[in-house]
Amino acid sequence: MSRWEDNVRKVVPYVPGEQPKCTDIIKLNTNENPYGPSPKVMEKTIELEKLRLYPDDKATLLVEAIADYHNVKPSQVFVGVGSDDVIAMAFMTFFNSDKEILFPDITYSFYDVWAELFRIPYKRIAVDDNFRIKREDYYCENGGIIFPNPNAPTGIVESLDFVEDIVKNNTDSCVIVDEAYIDFGGESALSLVDKYDNLLVVRTFSKSRSMAGIRIGYAIGCEKLIKFMNDVKFSYNSYTMNMPSIILGAESIADEEYFRSTVNKVIETREYFVEEIAKLGFTCLPSAANFVFMTHESLQAKEIFEKAKENKIYVRYFNKPRIDNYLRVTIGTKEQMDTFIEFLKSLV
């Protein structure tokens, strides 16, 4: 072995959900939106003629669109290449002490991967038997806190009071609330960012905005938090947001009507799906997201997962303690869910 290998940062990389290349499948495994982005987005591709130039390093067009939309100052908005980039930057920026950071044991599976990559000590705190986060568990010395609300892969949302309790009991730490799925249910913590200087709220264009392919995430917090993040970002890569993401992302924000109508369709389909599969003996955790976390009284989740795949229906199965008899199923179109329901009927 060459000695240069001694210096390599060795990590166990994250394994994303399968992205099959064939197009004749029903893809309910990575929480994408079944509806396309606003048609107005495509009209803007003509502006990509300017690709020879560097994009605006401050992504002003996009940042201002987001700030206007949420009624905050542009200096309170940080944008990144998907919320993964945003959260990774936040970890590097704010979780820089020797104390353990805290997050739930059942949650987005990237948190421990980032902690390992950046050598941040961490502690997973068990959710209760109903998969609920217990707020009191987070009232202790720590180097930072992160949790998604709604949580993933459970879909369970906690109240604004609940979130505020965690934030105000941890004023010496940065608390990150990952709201990737909040548009599908629940109350956002954005209303708290001007009250607590330690709260960072993270959002994404990948779910409710139907633009997973464009890779846009953002964070909103007090100006000071955002300034610290931007300093780190500009020490990493000045031009993370490419021109298509700035131009097409801003246009997506402009089409509120389309956004609301597709989000509502997903919510309606979710409620319909949950009712229908209840008749087949499935129960779902209460979901406020664009997916459900479902289990059956007698059928094994792993078996359903494999058989579904044979039938060209892709859902997500996690072979992990406590959740290995659940499936995470993205809400597709009503037609896609009907096909999946028919498949489930054939198993029961």
Next chain:
Amino acid sequence: MSRWEDNVRKVVPYVPGEQPKCTDIIKLNTNENPYGPSPKVMEKTIELEKLRLYPDDKATLLVEAIADYHNVKPSQVFVGVGSDDVIAMAFMTFFNSDKEILFPDITYSFYDVWAELFRIPYKRIAVDDNFRIKREDYYCENGGIIFPNPNAPTGIVESLDFVEDIVKNNTDSCVIVDEAYIDFGGESALSLVDKYDNLLVVRTFSKSRSMAGIRIGYAIGCEKLIKFMNDVKFSYNSYTMNMPSIILGAESIADEEYFRSTVNKVIETREYFVEEIAKLGFTCLPSAANFVFMTHESLQAKEIFEKAKENKIYVRYFNKPRIDNYLRVTIGTKEQMDTFIEFLKSLV
């Protein structure tokens, strides 16, 4: 001050070249290509209709296009959000020891910023009085080596023998050769990657491929090097390359004829410009890039920079020791350079 601020990673961020929003200027300050990307690239924007889906996390279409083009295996290609992202990932992956990494004192100004961000010890090694890198200075214990070839902001290229000497005298370190500008002159070290497992060659779409706005950089090395980098990348963000960059980037590679013709135009214009300004008392370091580093026998660089800006011509001035009487001027179209020459005549 809230105590959470104690844990913040504090850095002095990089300041990118000015990106003025007005369009009626001659912009020769950030080494963009004056010609647009291949017209075929724009024809592919129609495929962005699939934006609701996550992009292929392995960016296969783009990786295979690059691999084919350079006649290496896809497993020897790493892609990132501009070469800044690629090099930052390489720093995190390979420069993970307590030993100092080495780079020239006059070079791309991001190297020390990354070292600071990732807490990597580093040492700047002085180039000689003619701004040449001295290879013997790099034959010592180190934690890694990086240098651009051609170097920036000088534009000076070193021979393949020179590069090979540094690589083979440092088999215990990873040696990164940043070839952002190599298409405009000089011999690439790509021919050495199968011979030396410690060599990583980095390229970008921002200069010769006229696509600074799309943010694509890549690295080529032995399979093992690339595997280590991908492990770190997948621990950071699985989907860094968005759909526009994958689709439009691959299309750019396909249009070799357009690529060659625009690169040749830039080279011709550079030679013309250097000759013309010599008549006005300017000298340039020998440039193998799409910019020249120029100085005048009596006029002060800073003054030219400011007056040019008043005349809506933007060039780059570095207020740094040793180079504070030079201007870095991007090669634009012949018409743009003629306008700049006229302006210079008015000063002399």
